[in-house]
Amino acid sequence: xxxxxxxxxxxxxxxxxxxxxxxxxxxxxxxxxxxxxxxxxxxxxxxxxxxxxxxxxxxxxxxxxxxxxxxxxxxxxxxxxxxxxxxxxxxxxxxxxxxxxxxxxx
Numbered sequence: 001x002x003x004x005x006x007x008x009x010x011x012x013x014x015x016x017x018x019x020x021x022x023x024x025x026x027x028x029x030x031x032x033x034x035x036x037x038x039x040x041x042x043x044x045x046x047x048x049x050x051x052x053x054x055x056x057x058x059x060x061x062x063x064x065x066x067x068x069x070x071x072x073x074x075x076x077x078x079x080x081x082x083x084x085x086x087x088x089x090x091x092x093x094x095x096x097x098x099x100x101x102x103x104x105x106x
Contacts, residue, residue, distance in 0.1 A: 001096025005061065006049040008092045012068065012085055013045045023075055041067060058093055065089050 020038030024031055044064055051057040065086040072079030 001093060001100050002052045004092035004096040005052050005089070008085065008088045009045045009049050009061070012064065013042050015081055015085065016041045016045065016068070019071060019075055019078055027074060029074065061089055
């Protein structure tokens with residue numbers, strides 16, 4: 001599960017960074033605010049890669065997915081990208097647990 005979920009989080013890291021660049025150009029929000037919020041979300045996505053096996057790691061991942069979807073209120077395209085990454089997150093958790101169970105059984 002860890003490998004699949006970490007791959008999804010790394011992809012989100014890049015999407016959040018690019019969304020910050022787009023938000024700078026398309027909104028009136030101050031640049032410092034955009035990069036503070038984007039930076040925290042990017043840092044969280046990297047830190048979550050190491051926290052996946054700890055209690056609450058997957059739940060924090062879901063919180064990040066909700067925040068990514070909610071960023072669509074600033075950049076409407078993020079509604080779509082957030083939903084795609086939420087689906088990828090679900091698939092990573094779901095199929096990752098199945099792979100872990102198969103490895104444990106073998």
